Amino acid sequence: MRDGMLLFNDRGEVALANDVVRELFGAQPGDVAGLARRLVDLLPAAALGQARESGCWSGSLPLGARAVIVHLYHHEHQGEHACLALFRHIDDQEDYENELQRRHAELRQAYLRLNGAQEKLLQSEKMASIGQLAAGVAHEINNPIGYVHSNLGSLQEYLRSLFTVIEAYERALRAPDPKALIPEIDDIRDRLDIDFISRDLPQLMAESREGIERVTRIVRDLKDFSYSGRDESWKLADLHAGLESTINIIWNELKYKVTLERRYGELPMVECLPSELNQVYMNMLLNAGHAIADRGHIVVSTGVDGDEVWIEFQDNGSGISPELRQRIFDPFFTTKPVGSGTGLGLSISYGIVNKHHGRIDLDSTVGEGSRFRIVLPIRQPKG
DSSP: OOOOOEEETOOOEEEEOOOOHHHTTTOOOOTTTTHHHHHHHOTTTTTHHHHHHSEEEEEEEEETTTEEEEEEEEEEEETTTEEEEEEEEEEEEEHHHHHHHHHHHHHEEEEHHHEEEEEEEEHHHHHHHHHHHHHHHHHHHHHHHHHHHHHHHHHHHHHHHHHHHHHHHHHHSSSSSSSHEEEEEHHHHHHHHHHHHHHHHHHHHHHHHHHHHHHHHHHHHHHHHOOOTOOOEEEEEEEHOOOOOHHHHOOOHHHTTEEEEEOOOOOEEEEHHHHHHHHHHHHHHHHHHHHOOOSEEEEEEEEETTTEEEEEEEEOSSSOOHHHHHTTTTTTTOOTTTSSSOOHHHHHHHHHHHHOOOOOEEEEEETTTTEEEEEESSOOOOO
């Protein structure tokens, strides 16, 4: 064979080492016992683990003055583990470049798969959050729709009364003596309380318009929040608008036990992915609300520090112990009861902020509350 071949078990015992392998390692014909250990020492730390998990690993290794391509295959049978390593010389620069291109293509495919999985995970968590909030959003929409519906009923009665008065005036205009019908018209006006209708009608219309605008705003905010972001590009955005949009969506989850205070500073337009930052705001606000048992206070603050902006969420809830602070950004880690949290919110938030070349600072005291500060660059670094 032109390729080197080394067969060994998980105890490092060599079953087969051909002449090419012995030449590569500079071993004598009878001296093959340590070849497996020498190979394992040269391999990257994750190579054997990947071979065990997926069945194979491939990469390049320097052996002496030459580089070789190594294909490592793993096999398990009846509790016994064995590895077959195949070695191929890279004879010239062209072979080496071809191998590098092949490995680059493999890495690119792996990156694309990972990136796609991350996007799906982000969207899945975002939609799961919206599903969790659906009842609250429905309640927020149902209230204005309810009084708009009631106002329309009143408006129908008002219009019937107004048309009755108009008909009375029309009869008076057609009568030989219109003044004779004035007492009748006054009686109709008093009976239908036209004076009250004239005062109440503008207020009724204003309330109805406000209710419809409230529904429109909630639907628009929900649409913006649920936007997948697949085609979203980096843009200059008003972070306060995103905060208000998110608060508008989740307020039903907070309003019964939380007083919310806004301490907004003057912020410039920030280069960002707005809908992804909305996801971060929602996670921070909901976590702050969940940390408050009965009644509590949340303060949302913003400000500028040099070429960075910051958004801070502070609550007076239960706080986070020092040992848990090291794990709160780990995927699937949650302190909430089983079934009430995925453990992805802070992990995804951390990834989004990191994608924006920012950071999340945490200051927390058990029994006093927590403060999460998101720090973002005003402009994304070039390149």
